[in-house]
Amino acid sequence: MVNTPLEEHPPATPLEQRLEDELKALAGSVPDPELPMVSLAELGVLRGLKILAPGSVEVELTPTYTGCPAVEAMSADIEQILHEHGIPDVTVRSVLSPPWSTDDISAEGRRKLAESGIAPPRAHTAEGPIPLTLSVRCPHCGSTDTELLSRFSSTACKALRRCVSCREPFDHFKEL
Template sequence: MVTTTQDLREIVATVPDPELPVVTIEQLGILRDVRVGPSGHVTVDITPTYSGCPAMDAIRADIVARLAEHGIHSVDVRTELAPAWTTDWITPDGRAALEEHGIAPPGRDTLLSRGRKSHGPAAPIDLTLSVRCPHCGSPDTRELSRFGSTACKALWVCRACQEPFDHVKAL
Protein backbone atom coordinates (compact mmCIF):
# COMPACT_ATOMS: atom_id res chain seq x y z
CA MET A 1 0.00 0.00 0.00
CA VAL A 2 1.34 3.42 -1.00
CA THR A 3 1.15 5.66 2.02
CA THR A 4 3.88 8.29 1.95
CA THR A 5 5.54 10.73 -0.39
CA GLN A 6 8.70 8.62 -0.04
CA ASP A 7 6.76 5.53 -1.21
CA LEU A 8 5.53 7.45 -4.25
CA ARG A 9 9.01 8.75 -5.04
CA GLU A 10 10.39 5.21 -4.87
CA ILE A 11 7.74 4.07 -7.35
CA VAL A 12 8.39 6.93 -9.78
CA ALA A 13 12.16 6.48 -9.40
CA THR A 14 11.90 3.04 -11.07
CA VAL A 15 10.72 4.46 -14.40
CA PRO A 16 13.44 3.79 -17.01
CA ASP A 17 14.62 6.51 -19.36
CA PRO A 18 13.14 5.62 -22.79
CA GLU A 19 16.32 6.60 -24.67
CA LEU A 20 18.75 5.12 -22.14
CA PRO A 21 16.73 2.25 -20.63
CA VAL A 22 19.72 0.97 -18.65
CA VAL A 23 19.16 3.87 -16.21
CA THR A 24 16.09 5.16 -14.43
CA ILE A 25 14.89 8.73 -14.53
CA GLU A 26 16.17 9.11 -10.98
CA GLN A 27 19.64 7.76 -11.85
CA LEU A 28 19.76 10.12 -14.82
CA GLY A 29 18.78 13.05 -12.61
CA ILE A 30 15.56 13.83 -14.47
CA LEU A 31 13.28 13.18 -11.46
CA ARG A 32 13.23 16.35 -9.37
CA ASP A 33 10.35 16.10 -6.89
CA VAL A 34 7.25 14.15 -5.92
CA ARG A 35 4.54 15.79 -3.80
CA VAL A 36 1.15 14.71 -2.49
CA GLY A 37 -1.58 17.27 -1.88
CA PRO A 38 -4.20 17.08 0.87
CA SER A 39 -6.71 15.50 -1.53
CA GLY A 40 -4.22 12.78 -2.53
CA HIS A 41 -3.36 14.42 -5.86
CA VAL A 42 0.25 13.61 -6.81
CA THR A 43 2.51 16.12 -8.55
CA VAL A 44 5.79 14.95 -10.09
CA ASP A 45 8.43 17.41 -11.31
CA ILE A 46 10.89 16.33 -14.00
CA THR A 47 13.63 18.19 -15.86
CA PRO A 48 14.56 17.22 -19.43
CA THR A 49 18.17 16.62 -20.35
CA TYR A 50 17.67 19.48 -22.80
CA SER A 51 14.65 21.65 -23.49
CA GLY A 52 13.72 19.96 -26.78
CA CYS A 53 14.07 16.38 -25.52
CA PRO A 54 11.60 14.23 -27.52
CA ALA A 55 11.46 11.60 -24.76
CA MET A 56 9.57 13.83 -22.30
CA ASP A 57 6.11 12.78 -23.50
CA ALA A 58 7.06 9.11 -23.09
CA ILE A 59 8.52 9.79 -19.64
CA ARG A 60 5.32 11.58 -18.56
CA ALA A 61 3.15 8.70 -19.81
CA ASP A 62 5.40 6.13 -18.12
CA ILE A 63 5.20 7.98 -14.77
CA VAL A 64 1.40 8.16 -14.96
CA ALA A 65 1.20 4.48 -15.92
CA ARG A 66 3.58 3.37 -13.16
CA LEU A 67 1.58 5.25 -10.50
CA ALA A 68 -1.69 3.85 -11.92
CA GLU A 69 -0.27 0.34 -11.39
CA HIS A 70 -0.24 1.24 -7.69
CA GLY A 71 -3.77 2.69 -7.63
CA ILE A 72 -2.73 6.34 -7.98
CA HIS A 73 -4.83 7.99 -10.71
CA SER A 74 -4.79 11.70 -9.84
CA VAL A 75 -1.37 12.68 -11.19
CA ASP A 76 0.14 15.80 -12.72
CA VAL A 77 3.63 15.60 -14.26
CA ARG A 78 5.24 19.02 -14.58
CA THR A 79 8.32 19.97 -16.57
CA GLU A 80 10.79 22.18 -14.70
CA LEU A 81 13.33 23.89 -16.96
CA ALA A 82 15.17 25.85 -14.28
CA PRO A 83 17.67 25.10 -13.11
CA ALA A 84 18.64 23.36 -16.32
CA TRP A 85 19.59 19.69 -16.13
CA THR A 86 23.29 18.95 -15.95
CA THR A 87 25.21 15.71 -16.29
CA ASP A 88 26.38 16.36 -12.72
CA TRP A 89 22.92 15.11 -11.69
CA ILE A 90 23.61 11.58 -12.98
CA THR A 91 24.00 9.46 -9.86
CA PRO A 92 27.11 7.31 -9.27
CA ASP A 93 25.05 4.14 -9.80
CA GLY A 94 23.62 5.69 -12.98
CA ARG A 95 27.15 6.34 -14.27
CA ALA A 96 28.12 2.77 -13.41
CA ALA A 97 25.04 1.38 -15.21
CA LEU A 98 25.81 3.41 -18.34
CA GLU A 99 29.41 2.21 -18.40
CA GLU A 100 28.39 -1.40 -17.67
CA HIS A 101 26.17 -1.29 -20.76
CA GLY A 102 28.80 0.15 -23.08
CA ILE A 103 27.88 3.83 -22.84
CA ALA A 104 30.65 6.14 -21.67
CA PRO A 105 29.30 8.42 -18.96
CA PRO A 106 30.29 12.08 -19.05
CA GLY A 107 33.17 13.20 -16.87
CA ARG A 108 32.27 14.74 -13.52
CA ASP A 109 31.97 18.47 -14.08
CA THR A 110 31.09 21.47 -11.97
CA LEU A 111 28.67 24.29 -12.59
CA LEU A 112 31.56 26.76 -12.57
CA SER A 113 33.43 24.92 -15.29
CA ARG A 114 30.54 25.49 -17.68
CA GLY A 115 30.13 29.16 -16.90
CA ARG A 116 27.04 28.66 -14.72
CA LYS A 117 26.60 30.41 -11.43
CA SER A 118 27.37 28.39 -8.33
CA HIS A 119 25.74 28.88 -4.97
CA GLY A 120 28.64 27.44 -3.00
CA PRO A 121 32.42 27.51 -2.86
CA ALA A 122 34.35 26.75 -6.02
CA ALA A 123 34.93 23.04 -6.47
CA PRO A 124 37.81 21.36 -8.28
CA ILE A 125 37.26 21.03 -12.00
CA ASP A 126 37.88 17.65 -13.57
CA LEU A 127 39.70 17.94 -16.87
CA THR A 128 38.85 15.14 -19.25
CA LEU A 129 41.58 14.74 -21.84
CA SER A 130 39.93 11.74 -23.45
CA VAL A 131 36.89 9.56 -23.10
CA ARG A 132 37.72 6.10 -21.77
CA CYS A 133 36.37 3.17 -23.72
CA PRO A 134 33.62 1.46 -21.69
CA HIS A 135 34.61 -1.88 -23.27
CA CYS A 136 38.37 -2.07 -22.65
CA GLY A 137 39.12 1.05 -20.59
CA SER A 138 41.58 2.52 -23.07
CA PRO A 139 41.85 6.32 -23.21
CA ASP A 140 42.87 6.05 -26.88
CA THR A 141 39.49 6.99 -28.33
CA ARG A 142 38.15 9.49 -30.81
CA GLU A 143 34.82 11.07 -31.60
CA LEU A 144 33.27 9.77 -34.84
CA SER A 145 30.19 11.97 -34.77
CA ARG A 146 28.96 14.67 -32.40
CA PHE A 147 25.49 13.22 -32.95
CA GLY A 148 24.82 9.68 -31.73
CA SER A 149 21.74 7.53 -31.40
CA THR A 150 20.04 10.33 -29.45
CA ALA A 151 20.71 14.07 -29.27
CA CYS A 152 22.28 13.76 -25.80
CA LYS A 153 24.92 11.26 -26.97
CA ALA A 154 27.89 11.36 -29.35
CA LEU A 155 29.36 8.40 -31.25
CA TRP A 156 32.93 7.48 -30.35
CA VAL A 157 35.30 4.66 -31.31
CA CYS A 158 38.16 3.06 -29.42
CA ARG A 159 41.45 2.86 -31.29
CA ALA A 160 42.64 0.00 -29.05
CA CYS A 161 39.73 -2.47 -29.34
CA GLN A 162 38.07 -0.86 -32.40
CA GLU A 163 34.63 -0.95 -30.72
CA PRO A 164 32.24 1.96 -31.28
CA PHE A 165 30.35 3.31 -28.28
CA ASP A 166 27.98 6.08 -27.25
CA HIS A 167 29.23 8.84 -24.96
CA VAL A 168 26.76 10.93 -22.99
CA LYS A 169 27.60 14.55 -23.78
CA ALA A 170 28.51 16.74 -20.85
CA LEU A 171 25.89 19.46 -20.49
Protein backbone atom coordinates (compact mmCIF):
# COMPACT_ATOMS: atom_id res chain seq x y z
CA MET A 1 0.00 0.00 0.00
CA VAL A 2 1.35 3.42 -0.92
CA ASN A 3 1.11 6.03 1.82
CA THR A 4 -0.16 9.28 0.42
CA PRO A 5 -0.53 12.47 2.42
CA LEU A 6 -3.95 12.90 3.99
CA GLU A 7 -4.81 15.88 1.81
CA GLU A 8 -4.66 13.76 -1.38
CA HIS A 9 -7.70 11.66 -0.41
CA PRO A 10 -11.16 12.71 -1.65
CA PRO A 11 -13.05 15.11 0.63
CA ALA A 12 -15.11 13.55 3.40
CA THR A 13 -18.90 13.47 3.38
CA PRO A 14 -20.59 15.33 6.28
CA LEU A 15 -21.11 12.04 8.12
CA GLU A 16 -17.48 10.99 7.53
CA GLN A 17 -16.32 14.44 8.64
CA ARG A 18 -18.25 14.16 11.90
CA LEU A 19 -16.80 10.68 12.50
CA GLU A 20 -13.30 11.91 11.61
CA ASP A 21 -13.68 14.80 14.06
CA GLU A 22 -14.80 12.39 16.82
CA LEU A 23 -11.92 9.99 16.12
CA LYS A 24 -9.41 12.84 15.95
CA ALA A 25 -10.66 14.11 19.32
CA LEU A 26 -10.21 10.59 20.75
CA ALA A 27 -6.68 10.30 19.33
CA GLY A 28 -5.90 13.82 20.50
CA SER A 29 -7.01 12.99 24.05
CA VAL A 30 -4.14 10.51 24.45
CA PRO A 31 -1.70 11.81 27.09
CA ASP A 32 1.87 12.47 26.00
CA PRO A 33 4.02 9.62 27.42
CA GLU A 34 6.73 11.99 28.66
CA LEU A 35 4.44 14.85 29.72
CA PRO A 36 1.25 13.06 30.82
CA MET A 37 -0.36 16.28 32.04
CA VAL A 38 -0.89 17.33 28.39
CA SER A 39 -2.67 15.52 25.59
CA LEU A 40 -1.25 14.99 22.11
CA ALA A 41 -3.71 17.60 20.79
CA GLU A 42 -2.63 20.15 23.43
CA LEU A 43 1.02 19.44 22.66
CA GLY A 44 0.25 20.01 18.98
CA VAL A 45 1.81 16.80 17.66
CA LEU A 46 -1.43 15.28 16.33
CA ARG A 47 -1.61 16.67 12.79
CA GLY A 48 -4.53 14.86 11.20
CA LEU A 49 -6.80 11.86 10.93
CA LYS A 50 -8.49 10.58 7.79
CA ILE A 51 -10.95 7.75 7.24
CA LEU A 52 -9.54 5.61 4.41
CA ALA A 53 -12.33 3.03 4.32
CA PRO A 54 -14.92 1.69 6.75
CA GLY A 55 -12.97 0.65 9.86
CA SER A 56 -9.68 2.01 8.50
CA VAL A 57 -8.03 5.30 9.48
CA GLU A 58 -4.70 6.99 9.03
CA VAL A 59 -3.33 9.30 11.70
CA GLU A 60 -0.50 11.79 11.23
CA LEU A 61 1.87 12.71 14.07
CA THR A 62 4.73 15.17 14.01
CA PRO A 63 7.37 14.41 16.65
CA THR A 64 8.69 17.24 18.80
CA TYR A 65 12.11 16.43 17.34
CA THR A 66 13.46 13.92 14.83
CA GLY A 67 14.22 10.66 16.58
CA CYS A 68 11.91 11.37 19.53
CA PRO A 69 11.63 8.03 21.37
CA ALA A 70 8.09 8.83 22.54
CA VAL A 71 6.64 8.53 19.00
CA GLU A 72 6.39 4.74 19.29
CA ALA A 73 4.47 4.99 22.56
CA MET A 74 2.23 7.73 21.14
CA SER A 75 1.46 5.59 18.10
CA ALA A 76 0.67 2.52 20.21
CA ASP A 77 -1.58 4.54 22.52
CA ILE A 78 -3.45 6.07 19.56
CA GLU A 79 -3.90 2.63 18.00
CA GLN A 80 -5.20 1.24 21.30
CA ILE A 81 -7.78 3.97 21.92
CA LEU A 82 -9.07 3.79 18.34
CA HIS A 83 -9.22 -0.04 18.46
CA GLU A 84 -11.21 0.25 21.71
CA HIS A 85 -13.68 2.49 19.86
CA GLY A 86 -14.28 0.06 17.01
CA ILE A 87 -11.61 0.97 14.45
CA PRO A 88 -9.75 -2.26 13.60
CA ASP A 89 -7.27 -0.83 11.05
CA VAL A 90 -5.23 2.10 12.35
CA THR A 91 -2.11 3.39 10.62
CA VAL A 92 -0.04 6.05 12.38
CA ARG A 93 2.47 7.92 10.23
CA SER A 94 5.16 10.34 11.32
CA VAL A 95 5.27 13.49 9.23
CA LEU A 96 8.16 15.92 9.49
CA SER A 97 6.82 18.76 7.39
CA PRO A 98 5.81 21.21 8.57
CA PRO A 99 8.11 20.67 11.53
CA TRP A 100 6.69 20.83 15.02
CA SER A 101 7.35 24.00 16.99
CA THR A 102 6.67 25.00 20.57
CA ASP A 103 4.22 27.49 19.03
CA ASP A 104 2.03 24.43 18.34
CA ILE A 105 1.39 23.94 22.08
CA SER A 106 -2.10 25.19 22.89
CA ALA A 107 -2.81 27.78 25.57
CA GLU A 108 -4.40 24.98 27.62
CA GLY A 109 -1.27 22.86 27.20
CA ARG A 110 0.92 25.76 28.37
CA ARG A 111 -1.35 26.28 31.37
CA LYS A 112 -1.17 22.58 32.29
CA LEU A 113 2.63 22.54 31.98
CA ALA A 114 2.93 25.54 34.31
CA GLU A 115 0.39 24.05 36.72
CA SER A 116 2.55 20.91 36.86
CA GLY A 117 5.70 22.85 37.73
CA ILE A 118 7.19 22.96 34.21
CA ALA A 119 7.88 26.42 32.83
CA PRO A 120 6.17 26.45 29.42
CA PRO A 121 7.92 27.82 26.36
CA ARG A 122 7.14 31.40 25.44
CA ALA A 123 4.70 31.83 22.61
CA HIS A 124 6.29 33.58 19.64
CA THR A 125 4.50 36.39 17.92
CA ALA A 126 5.01 37.97 14.54
CA GLU A 127 4.90 41.38 16.19
CA GLY A 128 8.13 43.20 16.94
CA PRO A 129 11.70 42.00 17.26
CA ILE A 130 12.63 38.74 18.95
CA PRO A 131 14.06 39.48 22.41
CA LEU A 132 17.79 38.84 22.76
CA THR A 133 17.50 37.61 26.33
CA LEU A 134 15.44 34.72 27.51
CA SER A 135 13.64 35.22 30.77
CA VAL A 136 11.99 32.12 32.11
CA ARG A 137 9.27 32.60 34.73
CA CYS A 138 9.47 30.29 37.73
CA PRO A 139 6.31 28.13 37.83
CA HIS A 140 6.48 28.12 41.65
CA CYS A 141 6.77 31.82 42.60
CA GLY A 142 6.56 33.68 39.26
CA SER A 143 10.00 35.30 39.46
CA THR A 144 11.95 35.78 36.22
CA ASP A 145 15.23 35.66 38.16
CA THR A 146 16.16 32.11 37.16
CA GLU A 147 19.37 30.35 36.21
CA LEU A 148 20.17 27.47 33.88
CA LEU A 149 21.49 24.38 35.64
CA SER A 150 21.56 22.01 32.68
CA ARG A 151 20.58 22.33 29.01
CA PHE A 152 18.92 18.90 29.31
CA SER A 153 16.56 17.60 31.96
CA SER A 154 14.42 14.47 32.20
CA THR A 155 13.84 14.63 28.42
CA ALA A 156 15.71 16.30 25.57
CA CYS A 157 12.77 18.72 25.19
CA LYS A 158 13.36 20.26 28.62
CA ALA A 159 16.14 22.14 30.40
CA LEU A 160 16.73 22.18 34.15
CA ARG A 161 16.57 25.61 35.77
CA ARG A 162 16.49 27.00 39.31
CA CYS A 163 14.74 30.07 40.62
CA VAL A 164 17.14 32.46 42.34
CA SER A 165 14.27 33.94 44.38
CA CYS A 166 12.65 30.81 45.85
CA ARG A 167 15.61 28.45 45.13
CA GLU A 168 13.30 25.77 43.73
CA PRO A 169 14.52 23.76 40.70
CA PHE A 170 12.13 23.28 37.79
CA ASP A 171 11.97 21.96 34.25
CA HIS A 172 11.64 24.43 31.40
CA PHE A 173 10.14 23.23 28.11
CA LYS A 174 12.63 24.61 25.56
CA GLU A 175 11.49 26.88 22.75
CA LEU A 176 11.89 25.51 19.22
